[in-house]
Amino acid sequence: MPILGLPEKEYMYLGFYSCPGCGEFLALRHCLKALGDKTIVAIPAGCIPTVAGLFPRISYRVSVLNIAFEAAAAGASGIAAALKAKGVRDITVAACAGDGGTADIGIQALSGAAERGDDLLYICFDNEAYMNTGIQRSGATPFGATTTTTPIIGKRQHKKDMPLIMAAHKIPYIATSCSSYPQDIFKKVRKASEKRGATRYIQILCPCGPGWRVDVNRTVEVGRLAVRTGMWALYEIEDGKFSLSGPSRGLIDPSKRVPIKEYLKLQGRFARLTDEQIGALQEWVNEQWESYKKMIGE
Amino acid sequence: MAEVILTTGNHAAAYAAKAAKVKVIAAYPITPQSPTVEELSEIVERGELKAEFICVESEHTAMSALIGASATGVRTFTATSSHGLALMHEMLHWAAGARLPIVMYVANRALAPPWNIWCDHQDTIAQRDTGWMQFYAENNQEIFDTVLMAYRIAEDKEVFLPAMVCADGFTLSHMTLPVEIPDQKDIDDFLPPYEPPFKLDDPDNPVTHGNPAMPNVPFSDWYTECRFLMQEAMTKAKEKIREVGEEFKRRFGRFHGNLIEEYRCDDAEVVLVSMGSLAAQAKDVVDDMRDEGYSVGALKLRVFRPFPAEEIQELAKHVKAFAVIDRNMSFGYVGAALMEVKAALCDAKERPIVKGYVMGLGGRDVMPSEQRLAVQEMFKDLERGRVEKKIEWIGLRT
Numbered sequence: 001m002p003i004l005g006l007p008e009k010e011y012m013y014l015g016f017y018s019c020p021g022c023g024e025f026l027a028l029r030h031c032l033k034a035l036g037d038k039t040i041v042a043i044p045a046g047c048i049p050t051v052a053g054l055f056p057r058i059s060y061r062v063s064v065l066n067i068a069f070e071a072a073a074a075g076a077s078g079i080a081a082a083l084k085a086k087g088v089r090d091i092t093v094a095a096c097a098g099d100g101g102t103a104d105i106g107i108q109a110l111s112g113a114a115e116r117g118d119d120l121l122y123i124c125f126d127n128e129a130y131m132n133t134g135i136q137r138s139g140a141t142p143f144g145a146t147t148t149t150t151p152i153i154g155k156r157q158h159k160k161d162m163p164l165i166m167a168a169h170k171i172p173y174i175a176t177s178c179s180s181y182p183q184d185i186f187k188k189v190r191k192a193s194e195k196r197g198a199t200r201y202i203q204i205l206c207p208c209g210p211g212w213r214v215d216v217n218r219t220v221e222v223g224r225l226a227v228r229t230g231m232w233a234l235y236e237i238e239d240g241k242f243s244l245s246g247p248s249r250g251l252i253d254p255s256k257r258v259p260i261k262e263y264l265k266l267q268g269r270f271a272r273l274t275d276e277q278i279g280a281l282q283e284w285v286n287e288q289w290e291s292y293k294k295m296i297g298e
Numbered sequence: 299m300a301e302v303i304l305t306t307g308n309h310a311a312a313y314a315a316k317a318a319k320v321k322v323i324a325a326y327p328i329t330p331q332s333p334t335v336e337e338l339s340e341i342v343e344r345g346e347l348k349a350e351f352i353c354v355e356s357e358h359t360a361m362s363a364l365i366g367a368s369a370t371g372v373r374t375f376t377a378t379s380s381h382g383l384a385l386m387h388e389m390l391h392w393a394a395g396a397r398l399p400i401v402m403y404v405a406n407r408a409l410a411p412p413w414n415i416w417c418d419h420q421d422t423i424a425q426r427d428t429g430w431m432q433f434y435a436e437n438n439q440e441i442f443d444t445v446l447m448a449y450r451i452a453e454d455k456e457v458f459l460p461a462m463v464c465a466d467g468f469t470l471s472h473m474t475l476p477v478e479i480p481d482q483k484d485i486d487d488f489l490p491p492y493e494p495p496f497k498l499d500d501p502d503n504p505v506t507h508g509n510p511a512m513p514n515v516p517f518s519d520w521y522t523e524c525r526f527l528m529q530e531a532m533t534k535a536k537e538k539i540r541e542v543g544e545e546f547k548r549r550f551g552r553f554h555g556n557l558i559e560e561y562r563c564d565d566a567e568v569v570l571v572s573m574g575s576l577a578a579q580a581k582d583v584v585d586d587m588r589d590e591g592y593s594v595g596a597l598k599l600r601v602f603r604p605f606p607a608e609e610i611q612e613l614a615k616h617v618k619a620f621a622v623i624d625r626n627m628s629f630g631y632v633g634a635a636l637m638e639v640k641a642a643l644c645d646a647k648e649r650p651i652v653k654g655y656v657m658g659l660g661g662r663d664v665m666p667s668e669q670r671l672a673v674q675e676m677f678k679d680l681e682r683g684r685v686e687k688k689i690e691w692i693g694l695r696t
Binding site: 037038039049054060061071073074076079080081082083086091109111115 | 389504515
């Protein structure tokens with residue numbers, strides 16, 4: 001029986017090695033359901049290739065090209081070009097990378113693909129640090145989070161706004177989602193996979209138990225709080241038009257947003273934040289929402 | 299009908315890629331290679347070649363994109379030089395490890411600093427251990443022919459390794475020379491369309507390329523065997539290079555040597571070893587010196603990987619001395635060609651004396667008189683019965 005109205009067919013077979021409660025694999029599972037059989041995925045270094053199975057076993061039901069850390073978009077560009085050269089039109093090319101592989105080391109190849117308009121869907125699984133190498137800070141790590149390379153003071157800079165960097169490329173579809181909202185993921189990935197002929201970008205926030213120091217039975221809850229506090233907004237930018245989606249839709253009014261303290265207090269990575277720092281982060285979130293408000297045109 | 303055209307080394311490489319009917323090209327501009335991909339983009343835009351041309355934003359992406367394209371089952375091509383090749387380094391390992399038969403033309407150029415756009419072999423020699431086959435051409439005809447042969451060898455099911463066809467920057471890349479372009483039908487007969495063993499675009503039979511293989515994990519500990527198979531493929535490639543070279547000669551009447559080309563080596567006491575365009579000049583030097591009564595021959599290292607160790611051991615049966623020219627340097631030791639020739643001779647029954655000469659770095663011209671000097675010094679060393687100085691930098695300014 002379909003759960004949440006999603007297709008029953010699985011594209012991640014059992015037997016992969018993710019941590020319990022892994023947001024990234026929850027998200028990947030629903031992305032692949034939305035992409036379906038006719039899909040080729042390029043995957044760079046990160047948790048996904050390490051967790052999905054070791055040779056000679058693999059849990060993907062679709063074809064996958066493992067590729068170097070900074071090369072997910074580039075590999076996908078090559079696959080897309082080869083399909084075009086062969087006249088194959090019914091296969092979706094996707095790249096599935098982490099936030100480090102996207103916002104840091106992989107940004108050049110992604111920007112190049114987007115500028116050229118290569119026919120691929122790039123999905124960033126954002127768990128806000130280099131989790132696979134042991135929780136080092138990335139460009140996508142939020143302010144104040146302790147990681148193994150920001151171990152005492154926490155990260156001093158705010159999160160890099162990757163979706164809006166992609167928006168500056170004027171690509172036809174950009175969306176954000178969160179692993180705690182499978183239907184939202186499904187809907188957006190399905191929509192993006194159908195918008196062929198250009199680069200599309202989706203960034204999915206994926207809570208990470210060990211990296212965020214959250215109890216593994218609470219990763220879904222933490223993801224929902226990220227959205228309800230406004231730390232992470234769910235939106236789409238379709239042909240340049242910005243719109244909030246799902247539970248983020250009603251959060252333009254600051255009084256509707258849960259204070260970020262509720263989100264931060266569940267996570268060990270924010271345990272050292274002072275009230276003053278929490279205030280600064282709350283201020284940053286409020287500013288983000290002011291800019292969303294402008295983008296909606298309210 | 300075959301036709302003879304006057305063309306540069308760069309364009310010869312482009313025409314070879316066109317003749318090979320490559321399906322995906324991904325390239326980034328860099329001197330002195332740029333005219334290759336400029337010409338190819340024109341060929342594609344004019345509709346003379348049905349291929350996708352990706353104007354990538356770096357050489358790293360050029361190679362990564364070709365890895366994606368080749369794994370999807372199409373014939374691919376790129377060209378680069380110097381820093382571009384150095385930037386690709388990671389993906390060169392990847393292409394070879396993934397066993398993808400990508401063919402790349404490299405117009406050899408020095409690495410900075412100091413900035414230098416001119417020829418030496420440091421760029422490709424630095425990629426020696428990536429698992430790529432390396433061919434060094436001595437003229438533009440050989441560039442054209444070798445690109446075609448490289449596809450045949452790389453795509454052989456017993457090889458499946460990528461290949462780079464190297465040519466001296468400017469000396470060949472920008473030099474106009476006659477090149478015979480065979481009839482396309484004959485090229486098609488020699489080089490049929492690529493038949494990949496696996497491809498990504500078969501949804502009924504999904505495949506995963508490059509899955510992790512780790513030690514101490516049940517059933518997964520196959521990394522060493524993957525590497526061993528690459529080495530076996532390189533060994534097999536030696537055979538294929540010879541076979542394909544013979545077939546090419548039969549079909550097109552041209553032969554550029556197998557892994558090595560010997561020139562008047564049969565009764566030579568001293569053999570001058572070189573790569574690329576210097577191997578062409580060496581032949582003139584040998585002719586002149588033969589006229590003067592020197593017992594000398596020239597040896598072109600046409601293929602550097604797989605290395606022609608057996609061929610050199612065979613020559614060692616009658617050659618008394620090798621003068622080895624390197625247009626590169628492995629800092630802290632000696633030039634790469636000298637290193638390999640010496641290593642090959644270690645297994646030979648007879649041990650000729652060997653000396654290395656470093657010359658032609660960063661595009662400094664190598665005069666025939668300098669190659670001649672190298673040979674004369676070897677004769678002096680032969681008289682002495684020992685090598686006075688193991689390695690010499692020719693034309694070094696003080």
